Amino acid sequence: MASPSRSRFGKLFDEIGTVDQVGIDERVAKFTTRSIKKGSKLWGLKTAVTMVDLTTLEGKDTPGKVASLCQKARRPSSDPDVPPVAAVCIYSFLVKYARQWLADTPIKVASVATAFPSGQAPLETRLEEVRMAVGDGADEIDMVINRGLFLAGEFQAVQDEIAAVVEACGDAALKVILEVSELETFDNIRAASFLAMQVIREGDFIKTSTGKASGSATLANNQVMLEAIRDFYLATGKAIGMKPAGGIKNSKMALHFLVAVKETLGDAWLNNSRYRFGASSLLNDLVRAIDKEKSGAYQAPYYYTEAAESY
């Protein structure tokens, strides 16, 4: 097994290039020294709100919790200046409730499917889950790739599975979760990004993590994937979106991620059709930071309603 898979990786790396960890860490450290103040800060915070996929993915989720989440998604703050979020992201069996609560809003219903988070179910079961979620009204599907096949070097099989999900999605947009912490190296994250991008459609996304494994969205992971998206776009003209998920807890981090987008992919990616944050607690911190910019003072956390946290 070792030798054929190794040569497959070698071939892929030759094709798409490799990543140096020290260099990536140095590059992203520069993003964190950007000083974002005043008007530019407010713009960044509001834009980040519009990019949030407000998420609840717990075993104890209920239709009632989804109702609460949807209300928070529509009105994250009592300040009417704060825009609604991009989407709510939930388990597939809850899609029909969210659809109901978000009728007549531009907010998308995103559903994790394909035996999230492990993906360890037969392909036909996973595809059936996707079809059911779409049938219940999901606008977007978040799938996980088959990490076992990827690490074994079975790239064609990985791509075939993604392609099958694309087909099952129909008109729904697809977000392909690489689960970066299980891919071990930056080289592999770049490789998996390319494999996914080659079979998904313009407007689909690649996504860092499920949020269920240790080590998820970091600036460095995000940067490797942004650079993959850039190189792929410049070579093919196909613009793929990006969604870091898991671990982006506060507004300062979110601004660093947006700086990375601005300076790597440029203005065309600074909107929620090409960039999303998979998060729950981030939203209240963004709202709180917006209030602070306007009033000059931080409010106590209990002023902010918890939609996804306190159940």
Next chain:
Amino acid sequence: MTSTRPVSRGGSPSVPELIFGDLWQYDPAPETADPRIKLRYDLFIGGKFVAPKSGKYFSSINPANEQIITEIALANKNDVDAAYSAAAKAFTSWSKLPGRERGKYLYRIARLIQDRAREFAVAETMDGGKPIKESRDFDIPMAAAHFFYHAGWADKLEYAVPGANIIPLGVVGQVIPWNFPLLMLAWKIAPALAMGNTVVLKPAETTSLTALKLGEILQEAELPPGVVNFICGAGETGAALVAHPTAAKIAFTGSTDVGKIIMRQLAGTDKKLTLELGGKAANIVFDDSPVDQAVEGVVNGIFFNQGHVCCAGSRLLVQESIAELFVEKLKRRIDVLRVGNPLDKNTDVGAINSRDQLDKICELVDSGTAGGAEMYQSKCDLPTTGFYFKPTIFTGVTQSHRIAKEEIFGPVLSILTFRTLEEAVEKANNTAFGLSAGVWTDKGSRILKMSTLLKAGVVWANTFNKFDPSSPFGGYKESGFGREGGRQGLMDYGKIA
């Protein structure tokens, strides 16, 4: 699988391109710490600020806006005499002080620099034009680090050369450049003092401010009077300092031209000499390198401190098979460099140090375009006052272009290509200089091979412009001789008794 190498941009309008526009602009974020600059600075001789015997003062301007920031005393021959006699007087007791006592003073200086780091960073940026994030994150912390490192050596000199007794040289005359004013000062003073020498130092005439501010720190640290003396002025003052009979050693960092003059001046005397001069470093990128990180390293190598770096990677040698891709990526990268007010925390490339230097850069760049090399400049706007130059790259450069041979000392990169390792080495070594080089490749064995073949004092692998007080720095050929930093640098300030 489709080809994933980006295609060349320009040409047909359907070619995809990124938009680095103004959708999200960063608001100004100026560093506001008070630099505490006096209206006028005297010479620092014998532990006191004293009026110059010349009676003259010259203005120091902020290259970012051409405004005068302070007046600085001009030292003539008599002032140089006074400084040397103060240093000679101090040498008697300083050199006999136990090493651990000298070390205490050096630790104290290092800590006081850290205490006033923000103030010094702002002063350095206003005086020299470098971006605040560099003076804040590199210059000032590294200057403190050099004092800390050499403080550690002061009481361990008997272990520097086992079995031998190392003694100081005497009074050392030092002349430093304007690109890293406080850091070069630390590189010079810290090892000299650790070894037990006393010092007469002349900062560059455009950047004397932080040296004189350090004079205040030396007073606060209660360093014995005369151990360190600062005299200011231009070439004439420097010549008097170098020629002075009291000097046991001259240490110079600056241009190769001046270095040669100093060598002639010292010929036939028993003065020791170390020179750290110009460079024209090659950054060599092989086709198996991680391209984006190599691009980042090349940008860091040439645009750090506006290219006012003697070890700047001013020649890019890129393997032919990836040259086109590499240059495209490089262009996109320099388009997002932020050029402007050096005090803004988001500025990547600041102001050129002086009008003279700006003129020199323009002259060399013109020679490049006149010689048929193709120029690309970043799409940034420059401030209307002050001295600025756009990040610039030249393609189609040959070995015989002036921009490939002469040190530009500005944000200008000359790009050449190569096919084989042998050709890369030949081109890299085909220069009068030999200060530094960079190698970018995934192959460890190739790095080791290149590091022995390249005639350069420092060879960085898969990184560039990395410094540490414990790592000796210095050149081959016309880049000078002697080392600074590490045990080797220390030994250049002592002799075996």
